[in-house]
Every structure is written in C-alpha cells, then in structure tokens.
Amino acid sequence: MGTMGFVLLTLGALAVGVVAGVLARQQVVERKRRQEKELSDGLLEEARKEAETIKKEAILQAKDNIFRLKADFEKESKETRKELQNLEKRLLQKEENLDRKSESLDKREGTIAKKEKLLAEKERELEQRSQELNRLIEQQRVKLEELSGVSAQEAKELLIKSIEEEAKHEAALIAKRIETEAREQADKKAKEIIALAIQRYAGDYVVEKTVSVVNLPNDEMKGRIIGREGRNIRALEATTGVDLIIDDTPEAVILSGFNPVRREVARLSLERLISDGRIHPARIEEIVEKVTQEIDTAIRDAGEQAAFDVGVHSIDPEIVRLLGKLKYRTSYAQNVLQHSREVAFLCGMMAAELGLNEKQAKRAGLLHDIGKAVDHEVEGPHAIIGADLAKKYGEPPEIVHAIAAHHEDVPAESILAVLVQAADALSGARPGARKELLESYVRRLENLEKIATAFNGVNKAYAIQAGRELRIIVESESVSDADTVLLSRDIAKRIESELTYPGQIKVTVIRETRAVEYAK
Structure with a gap:
C-alpha cells in the first residue's frame, strides 16, 4: 500500500510536472509569438513609414520634373512665337514687295503692249518695203542677165572660180x-x-651592212683576243681601224665599221690569228699587214677581172683599184661591182643597136659608179666624185660627162650620158636586183601613176628610175607655172600618205617650167 501510494504520488508529481512543463512551454511560445508579432508590426510600421517617405519624395520629384518641363515648354513656346512673328513680318514685307513688283509689271506690260503695237506696224512697213526692194532687185537682176548674157547661178560660179584661182595663185x-x-x-x-x-636610219640595215661576225672555237678565246689589260684588242682596232665588240654572244666576236674593205681586212686577220694561236701586238701588226696586201691584190684582181669581162682596156691602175673596191660596196642590197657590169653590158647593147661606139658605151657604164668607192671619204654626190676621179686619171671628156650626168647632177648633153642613165635605171629596176618581188614592184609603179593621174590638169604620168622618180606632164591650159609648185607638193603628200616605199621618190611636174618636190 505504501509502495503503491508512493508510485501514485510519484506519477502524480510527474503528471503535475509534465503539465507544468507544457504550460511553461506554452507561455514561452506565446511570449515568442507576441514578440514576433510586435517585431513584425514594428517592421510593417517602418516599412509603411518608409513607403510614405519614398512616395512623398517621388511626388516631389515628379512635381519638380513637371515644373521644369513646363518652364522648358514655355521657353520653347516663347521662342516659337517669336520666330512665327518674325516670319509673319517677313511674309508681310514680301507681300508688299510683290505688290509693288506686280504694279511695276503691270506698267511694263502696258508699255510693252504699246511697243509691240508700234513694232507690228513697223514690221508691216518693213515687209512692204522688203517686197518692194525684192521686186526692184529682181528687175535689176533680169536687166543685168539680159545685158551680160549670164545667169545669176553662172555668175556665182564664175565669181567663186575666180576667187579660188586667185587664192591658189597667191x-x-x-x-x-x-x-x-x-x-x-x-x-x-x-x-x-x-x-x-x-x-x-633603220637599225637592222645598219647592223647588216656595217658589221661582220667572226666565229670562235670557244669562249676562252675572247680573253686571249682582249689580252693583258686589253693590249691585243687595242692593237687590232688601231691597225685595222675597225671596232671589235666582245659581248655575251657565245663563241663570236663582232667587227663594226662603215668601211667594208677595212672590215674585211679585220675579219680575215682575226680568223688567221685565231687559227694560228699566237695573239700579241707584234703578231697582230704582222698579220694585218699581210692581209692588207692580200686584200689590195684581190681588189686589183677584181677590178681587172671586171674590166676584162666587159672588154674595156687601157684603164689607169688606180681606176682599176677603185673599181675592185666596189666588190665590197652594196646599194639597196645590190652589189655595186655586179651592178656596174650589168650597166656596161646594157650600154654596149643599146649603143650597138643605135650604131654608136660600143666600147665607149661599155667603158662609161662600167665606170659610172666609181665614185661610190670613195664617197664615204669625199663629200658630194657619188656621180660628181666619180667624174672628178675619171678626169683626174685621164678618162675622155665624154666618159667624164656621162658619169657626172647619170643621176642628173648635171644636165645630160650627149647620147652616151642618156644611155648610161637608162642602163643604170634598168639594172636597178630589174625585179630581184634590189630584193623586191616583181608583183609588189609593178604594183608600186602602177599606184604611183594612178595617184598622179587622179589630179586635175594631169595629162600623163610616168614612173621611172625603178620607181624612184615620177614625171608628170600637165596641160598648159589648165595648170599655170605657179600651180605646178602646188601640184608637185600635193602629189608628194598623197604619195607619202598612201604608199610604202624605200628611200625617197622624186616628183617632177613638167609644163614650160618644172617644179620638183620629194616625198620622203
């Protein structure tokens, strides 16, 4: 009983304790809840106050912005009103100006209308007077035509023709x-x-006719030709009078010079030195001297052979030597010595046909270009140089004159001189003689004559001297002496513009006088 009671008492105490604990916890919880509520109420109040503060500040800021915008708008409105007022003033001024101008224009229109009326009256008067003048002019024209027997159109043509002829004459x-x-x-x-x-001058032709090429066994030979400090090449150039060009051309040396004889001496000398192998100044002088003697002998032989072939004898040895020099001279790619032979044969044949001295004609033909052997050393035309040489070495006067006249440097005064001229032209004009095809040669002559005959007043035209001269015969009734000068120049200009040709063409217009012009 006692134990049970104790247990019960204990349980009761525990229950009381539990209940007390629960009540105490409830009180604590309730207190915390009140504290939290008070805290939340405080926070809400602070938030409400802060929101009211922000709201008031926003309202104040908005009022400030509205006030500022209102002030800006009033300022802009004021400026706009001011600008509008200024524009209105300007418009009013323009309206006033336009009104004044309109009044002025109205006055001017009135004045112009009056003037137009006066002008119309004057125009009517002028028209009447013009008609009257035209009627009087027509009457006068009819009377003039009746008196002169020439119509107005014919008179105009005569006047224009007269003015044109006067202008041409001047x-x-x-x-x-x-x-x-x-x-x-x-x-x-x-x-x-x-x-x-x-x-x-055309570079290709100059190179072809003024240089010779010597082939070398190898490029090492170039150094031996030059020699120590260039003494060998200087010796070669000094003894031969020819320039040696040693460049990058493989296994070749170029000899350059206008004198074909000296160039040939230099070529043969250099070939012998290369084959001999001994190249030094003393040896060079020795070889050049020997080759010069050989060339001189060859020149004399060539001259003698040419004279023998033609059948001309008793020629001065110096003339024979000059004749042989022509073997190394070319003219328009034609060998001059061969050309001289052809001219001699042609002269002989024509002289035989005419019953003249055949040997004399051959002699003149063979020697006609003798001046070309020295024309690079003596000034003047080769025909005059040749005549001087022939006279110097005792040729007859008729031979001297034929040589001088074969290019009309002096007038031809004998049949022999004319024969030499004709034979020289025939030899040069022969198709192929001067590297020109027959078709192109004939076509060029035809074109020359066609150009000349296309001009008014030309009667006949002849292309002569292998196309190097054009002779034109004009009608004396339609072409005056003064007009021949213009005609020769016009034809020469037409030839220059329409044709392609080597050298130059001499244009000769023949009437009572001759006017000469060259197409270059």
Whole structure:
C-alpha cells in the first residue's frame, strides 16, 4: 500500500510536472509569438513609414520634373512665337514687295503692249518695203542677165572660180617665195637633214651592212683576243681601224665599221690569228699587214677581172683599184661591182643597136659608179666624185660627162650620158636586183601613176628610175607655172600618205617650167 501510494504520488508529481512543463512551454511560445508579432508590426510600421517617405519624395520629384518641363515648354513656346512673328513680318514685307513688283509689271506690260503695237506696224512697213526692194532687185537682176548674157547661178560660179584661182595663185606665189628663201639656207638644212637621217636610219640595215661576225672555237678565246689589260684588242682596232665588240654572244666576236674593205681586212686577220694561236701586238701588226696586201691584190684582181669581162682596156691602175673596191660596196642590197657590169653590158647593147661606139658605151657604164668607192671619204654626190676621179686619171671628156650626168647632177648633153642613165635605171629596176618581188614592184609603179593621174590638169604620168622618180606632164591650159609648185607638193603628200616605199621618190611636174618636190 505504501509502495503503491508512493508510485501514485510519484506519477502524480510527474503528471503535475509534465503539465507544468507544457504550460511553461506554452507561455514561452506565446511570449515568442507576441514578440514576433510586435517585431513584425514594428517592421510593417517602418516599412509603411518608409513607403510614405519614398512616395512623398517621388511626388516631389515628379512635381519638380513637371515644373521644369513646363518652364522648358514655355521657353520653347516663347521662342516659337517669336520666330512665327518674325516670319509673319517677313511674309508681310514680301507681300508688299510683290505688290509693288506686280504694279511695276503691270506698267511694263502696258508699255510693252504699246511697243509691240508700234513694232507690228513697223514690221508691216518693213515687209512692204522688203517686197518692194525684192521686186526692184529682181528687175535689176533680169536687166543685168539680159545685158551680160549670164545667169545669176553662172555668175556665182564664175565669181567663186575666180576667187579660188586667185587664192591658189597667191598660195603658189607664197610657196615659191618660201621655197626661194629655203634655198638660201639649203646647205645648212641639208646637213641637218643628213645628220637626222643617219640618227634615225633603220637599225637592222645598219647592223647588216656595217658589221661582220667572226666565229670562235670557244669562249676562252675572247680573253686571249682582249689580252693583258686589253693590249691585243687595242692593237687590232688601231691597225685595222675597225671596232671589235666582245659581248655575251657565245663563241663570236663582232667587227663594226662603215668601211667594208677595212672590215674585211679585220675579219680575215682575226680568223688567221685565231687559227694560228699566237695573239700579241707584234703578231697582230704582222698579220694585218699581210692581209692588207692580200686584200689590195684581190681588189686589183677584181677590178681587172671586171674590166676584162666587159672588154674595156687601157684603164689607169688606180681606176682599176677603185673599181675592185666596189666588190665590197652594196646599194639597196645590190652589189655595186655586179651592178656596174650589168650597166656596161646594157650600154654596149643599146649603143650597138643605135650604131654608136660600143666600147665607149661599155667603158662609161662600167665606170659610172666609181665614185661610190670613195664617197664615204669625199663629200658630194657619188656621180660628181666619180667624174672628178675619171678626169683626174685621164678618162675622155665624154666618159667624164656621162658619169657626172647619170643621176642628173648635171644636165645630160650627149647620147652616151642618156644611155648610161637608162642602163643604170634598168639594172636597178630589174625585179630581184634590189630584193623586191616583181608583183609588189609593178604594183608600186602602177599606184604611183594612178595617184598622179587622179589630179586635175594631169595629162600623163610616168614612173621611172625603178620607181624612184615620177614625171608628170600637165596641160598648159589648165595648170599655170605657179600651180605646178602646188601640184608637185600635193602629189608628194598623197604619195607619202598612201604608199610604202624605200628611200625617197622624186616628183617632177613638167609644163614650160618644172617644179620638183620629194616625198620622203
């Protein structure tokens, strides 16, 4: 009983304790809840106050912005009103100006209308007067035509023709005067033209006709030809008078010079030195001297052979030597010695047909180009140089004259001179003689004559001297002496513009006088 009671008491105490604990915890919880509620209420109050503060600040800021915008708008509105007022003032001023201008225009229109009325009346009067004048002019024209027997159109044509002929005559006189003045300085101008022609001459032809090529066994030979410090090449150039060109051309040396005889001496000398192998200044002088003697002998042999072939004898040895030199001379790619033979044979045949001295004709033909052997050393045309040489070495006067006249440097005064001219032209004109095809040669001659005959007043045209000269015969009734100058120049200009040809073409217009012009 006692134990049970104790247990019960204990349980009761525990229950009381549990209940007390529960109540105490409830009180703690309740207190915490009240504290939290108070805290949340405080936070809510602070948040409400802060929100009201932010709201008030936003309202104040909005009011400030509205006030500022309102002030800006009023300022802009004020400026806009001011600009509008200014524009209105300007418009009013423009309207006033337009009104004044309109009034002024109205006045002017009135004045112009009056003037137009006056002008219309004057125009009517002028029209009437013009009709009257035309009627009077027509009457006068009819009377003039009746009196003169020529219509108005014919009179115009006569007047135009007269003015044209007068202008041509004056132009011809001016051209003749200019030509006369030019002749006064012909020598100086000719030298300038020759110098310019030499500078602009076709390079291919110059290279072909002024250089020789010597083949070498190997490129090491170039060093031996040059020698120590260039003494061998200097010795070669000094003894031969020819320039040696040693460049990158493989296994070859180029010899350059205008004198074909010296160039041939240099070529043979260099070939012998190369084959001999001993190349030094003393040996060079020795070889060059020997080759020079051999070439001189060959030249004499060539001259003697040419004279023998033609059948001409008793020629001075110096003339024979000059004749042999022509073997190394070319003209338009034609060998001059062979050309001289052809001319001699042609002269002989023509002389035989005419019953003249055949041997004399052959002699003149063979020697006609003898001046070309020295024309690079002596100034002047080769025909005059050749005549001087022939005279110097005792040729007969008729031979001397035929040589001098074969290119009309002097007038031909004998049949022999004319024969040499014709034979020289035939030899040069032979198709193939000067590297020109027959078709192109004939076509060029036909074109030359066709160009000349296309001009008014030309009666006949002849292309002669292998196309190097064009002779034109004009009608004396339609072409005056002064007109021949213009005609020769016009034909020469037409040839220059329409044809392609080597060298130059001499244009000769023949009437009572001759006017000569060159197409270059």
